[in-house]
Amino acid sequence: MSASTMCTTALSFTRTNGLCLGNYALSLLSRTATYSTALSTNNGKGFPNRPIRGPRRPKRESGAPRTEKMLENQDWTAVYPSAAPFKPSAVPLPVRMGYPVNRGVPAEKKGNLELMKIPNFLHLTPAAIQKHCDALKPFCTEWPASLDSDAACEEHFPIQLESKEFVSAGSSLRNPKTRVVTLKVKLSSLNLDEHARKKMVKLVDDRYCKETDTLTIVTESCPLRQQNYDYAMYLLTVLYHESWKTEVWEAEKTRADMEEYHWEDSRSQKNVLDTLRRMRVTSEGEEDPGAVREELLGQPEVQEYRESVTRLKNEGETEETMLQYREAVKKLLNV
Amino acid sequence: MTLHRLSLRLRQAVSQARHLHSSRSGQQLEALAVEPELPKELSFFRTRESDPACHADVHMGQYYTLSPVHLRTIFPHGLPSRFQLQMKTFNETCVMVRQPALELISHLKKADYSKPAVRYMFYGVNGCGKTLSLCHALHYCHTQGWLVLHIPDAHLWVKNCKELLPSSFCPSRFDQPIEASQWLRNFKITNEPVLSKLKTTQRYVWTKRESTEEGRTLAELVEQGMSRVRTSSDVVGALLKELRLQAGKPMEGREEGLRLAVAVDGVNALWGRTSLKKEDKSVVAPEELTLIHNLRKMMKNDWCGGAVISSLSQTGSLFKPKDVFLPQELLGEDGFDDMDPFVPVPVSNYSEKESESCYLYYMDRNWLQHPHSRTEEGKKELLFLSNRNPNVLERLCASH
Numbered sequence: 001m002s003a004s005t006m007c008t009t010a011l012s013f014t015r016t017n018g019l020c021l022g023n024y025a026l027s028l029l030s031r032t033a034t035y036s037t038a039l040s041t042n043n044g045k046g047f048p049n050r051p052i053r054g055p056r057r058p059k060r061e062s063g064a065p066r067t068e069k070m071l072e073n074q075d076w077t078a079v080y081p082s083a084a085p086f087k088p089s090a091v092p093l094p095v096r097m098g099y100p101v102n103r104g105v106p107a108e109k110k111g112n113l114e115l116m117k118i119p120n121f122l123h124l125t126p127a128a129i130q131k132h133c134d135a136l137k138p139f140c141t142e143w144p145a146s147l148d149s150d151a152a153c154e155e156h157f158p159i160q161l162e163s164k165e166f167v168s169a170g171s172s173l174r175n176p177k178t179r180v181v182t183l184k185v186k187l188s189s190l191n192l193d194e195h196a197r198k199k200m201v202k203l204v205d206d207r208y209c210k211e212t213d214t215l216t217i218v219t220e221s222c223p224l225r226q227q228n229y230d231y232a233m234y235l236l237t238v239l240y241h242e243s244w245k246t247e248v249w250e251a252e253k254t255r256a257d258m259e260e261y262h263w264e265d266s267r268s269q270k271n272v273l274d275t276l277r278r279m280r281v282t283s284e285g286e287e288d289p290g291a292v293r294e295e296l297l298g299q300p301e302v303q304e305y306r307e308s309v310t311r312l313k314n315e316g317e318t319e320e321t322m323l324q325y326r327e328a329v330k331k332l333l334n335v
Numbered sequence: 336m337t338l339h340r341l342s343l344r345l346r347q348a349v350s351q352a353r354h355l356h357s358s359r360s361g362q363q364l365e366a367l368a369v370e371p372e373l374p375k376e377l378s379f380f381r382t383r384e385s386d387p388a389c390h391a392d393v394h395m396g397q398y399y400t401l402s403p404v405h406l407r408t409i410f411p412h413g414l415p416s417r418f419q420l421q422m423k424t425f426n427e428t429c430v431m432v433r434q435p436a437l438e439l440i441s442h443l444k445k446a447d448y449s450k451p452a453v454r455y456m457f458y459g460v461n462g463c464g465k466t467l468s469l470c471h472a473l474h475y476c477h478t479q480g481w482l483v484l485h486i487p488d489a490h491l492w493v494k495n496c497k498e499l500l501p502s503s504f505c506p507s508r509f510d511q512p513i514e515a516s517q518w519l520r521n522f523k524i525t526n527e528p529v530l531s532k533l534k535t536t537q538r539y540v541w542t543k544r545e546s547t548e549e550g551r552t553l554a555e556l557v558e559q560g561m562s563r564v565r566t567s568s569d570v571v572g573a574l575l576k577e578l579r580l581q582a583g584k585p586m587e588g589r590e591e592g593l594r595l596a597v598a599v600d601g602v603n604a605l606w607g608r609t610s611l612k613k614e615d616k617s618v619v620a621p622e623e624l625t626l627i628h629n630l631r632k633m634m635k636n637d638w639c640g641g642a643v644i645s646s647l648s649q650t651g652s653l654f655k656p657k658d659v660f661l662p663q664e665l666l667g668e669d670g671f672d673d674m675d676p677f678v679p680v681p682v683s684n685y686s687e688k689e690s691e692s693c694y695l696y697y698m699d700r701n702w703l704q705h706p707h708s709r710t711e712e713g714k715k716e717l718l719f720l721s722n723r724n725p726n727v728l729e730r731l732c733a734s735h
Contacts, residue, residue: 267672275636275676278451305676317663322458322679329676333453335442 065089077131080123086115091122158189159236163225181228183217183236190240198259199250200243261313263306272305272332273297301332380692380699382432387440387475390432396688398429398696401474409477412487412521413600415466417729425700431689433464435682436471442678443475443642448583448594451636454674456602457646459682460660462726465646466600468682472644476596480589481641482529484522484578484597484633489604490651492626496611499619503542504569508625509611515567515626519560519574530554532587536580539573541566553577572629579633583640595641597633601652602645605631606670608654634674645674685723693725694718697732705735 070079070092079090088109097114098107109115147153162182166175187208192200200215201208208215217235219228255266263269276296296302308328312321329335382397384390390399401410406428414422422428439455446453457465477483486492492514502508523530533553540546545563547556553574560570582595599605605627611619621627634643647665649655655665662679663671685693694714697703707713717735721728 268675271672271675275451278637278639309675312663317661319661319681322661322681326679326681329678332676333450333678335446335453335678 067092075127076125077123077128080125080128083123086118086120086122088112088115154186154189158185160184161229161232163229179223179225179228180218180220181225181232183219183232185215185236186213187215188213192240192243195246196243200239201259203239203243261310263310268309269297269306272302275333276302301328304328305332378695378699380695381429386478387471388444388478390437390440392437394432395434395437396431396686396692398431398692401428401430403428405474405477407524409474409483409525410470411524412518413470413473413485413598417726418467421729425702429696430467430471430474431464431692432471433468433682433689435464435680436468439468439472439644439680440475443472446642448591448640451639452582452595452597452641452643454634454636454643454645454677455680456662456674456677457644457680457682458660458662458665460684460724461650461657462724463682463684464725465648465682468680469598469600469644469646473596473598476594476598477525479594480529481594481596482526482578482582484575484595485525486518486599486630488648488651489599489601489627489630490648490653492624493604493607493609493611493621494653499611499613500565502568502625503566504572504625508623508628509613509619510565510568510625512564512567515571516561516564519557519567519571523554523557523561527554529593530557533577533581533593535573535577541569547573568625572625575629575633579638582638592640595638597641597643599630599634599643599645601648602634602674603647603652603655603665603667603670605634606667606673607652610653631673685725685728690718690723690728693728703732703735708732708735 066079066089086109088111091109093109095109095115096106097109097112100106107114147156160183162184163180164178166178168175187197187200204215204217207217217232219232219235222228222231273293273296277292280292305328308321308325312325315321380397382394382399384394385399385402387399406422435457442453442455457468459465473483473485492511496511496514498511498513500510500512502510531552531554534550535547535553535556536549538546538549539556541559541563545559545566547559556570556574556577560567560574563570578595581593583592586593605621607621609619609621609624611624613619622631634645636643647660647662649657649659649665652665659665666674694717698709703709703713705713708717717728717731721731
């Protein structure tokens, strides 16, 4: 009897306050009503009663979230002027994030820890970046009009220097990584002849990339960036001048040191000449060896064979190059 | 479809078939009386043409049978081990006629033997049929009366050698008596009739008491090597030298002269690394072995009147990764320079027709036990799993 009256009063109370209690809360309310009729204070939220210690602070009702007051054409840079954590009440997007439990959907954004943990770039929208650029523009100079393409930049500024700046708020403003200087230059923009180019590539070894024809020098041995820059420029100068010089011991370069395969004076050429000479021995008698050699080398089959062997050795071995070699040998040996 | 055709033809050609399938024997007996003449082709996958000289493009993809006599003479040591097991199981030796071997045989037929020897090299992925193509070509050479010098696997000479004797002829080299004498024994079986007609051209002194005079037959030389095992490696060297000198020269009983076929399987062993060690644990280089040294001299094209047929092999090779098969990778720089110029002959996996033929052959031999493998689905599965690679297909069929 008392329980039912409690229920009805509770119901009327909640309705007047504009709150909506779920069934669960109602059942809880009725349960509490059956257990503790003595302490029949309810706090409107339907939670079990707790003994109150200390002065009671009424909990503030939170107002409507900011998203409801946002217009489409608002200034977003005012909402997120700088890097800030994700605020679900300030971001008007129906974003969901999380694992869908019990074949449900990902959790909503309200109170979503996952969304708050991850870094967001809501402060770097194109509008915000445009504002940054506009603010920096008075401090910049005009881009030169004649440097309108990459090729023009390459031509006038062949050496590219890279270094990093670090900004952080800490006990010290200095960062040891700022001293690293990277110097990139294309060898085609340097004035090198064949010998100098090959020597340069051999001197720098790994620092040269064949695909992009770029020499990269990274200096970090000195403590200051200025010193590292000077050192990089010095290295470039020294490499350039050294590769133009020809030392006495460079004459001892062997076939194994060569970068590319040359068919002239190779085992392959010798083998072919021997074979062809032996094939002709049956027909001719005495002949001047030099003339015979020239004649043999001038034949089109020999030229084709030479092409195929050079391609095989330089480009590496594949099915295609092997088949080309096969055709050339068949023609050469009249098979 | 093809299976229906197959059963039809089998019924017609039953009089020639050596094995009657019990399920069909009733119908076949009545067809016997109707059979007017023997068809040329036994069935889709077999051919009765057992002379390699007569094999042509029309026989491609079909199996031809080697007679036991030929088998014992020509291949005492040449065929791959798995193939030998198959021979014993099926009680017959059937080799498929394929394009690389046919190409080589046509080159051998057209070649001019007054010119220096041409070197041919079979190459291809593991298990695609290089060794069997080599054997097919050798069968042709033997039936034409050539002298066949077949080294079945050069890799066997550079690894697992029980005895390494320092050579008496050259102190820095090593002899391998067991390998040499075994090879001489097999060589004699293959070439007995020809060897008795050839004579030595110089005197060879083996030890203080033993020597072979000039003018003795090469058969005697081989006997000497087989009986005196210590000097067998040097005998091999002398034999190779003699054959090199006499190839192409006129011979009794043959008006075009002696033809020499040098066949080396696993030729990349000659320029690779060995797994043999000297007493001081340093590695033996291949050129320090007498057999390898002499064989390398044979591979040059400074002699006329024959051909050098070789095949590469990664399977037995030492210190080579599993997926290499192209000539330069397996031979190395030295090997390529030594063999250059050679004619590379690519051997590929089975084509559609060849794989069809192989499957029908296994079906015919009752080799496929699993009921699913006898269906069309099963056939497609087998061909897909093996990627039409002959070796893999054979292993798959053996386990199903």
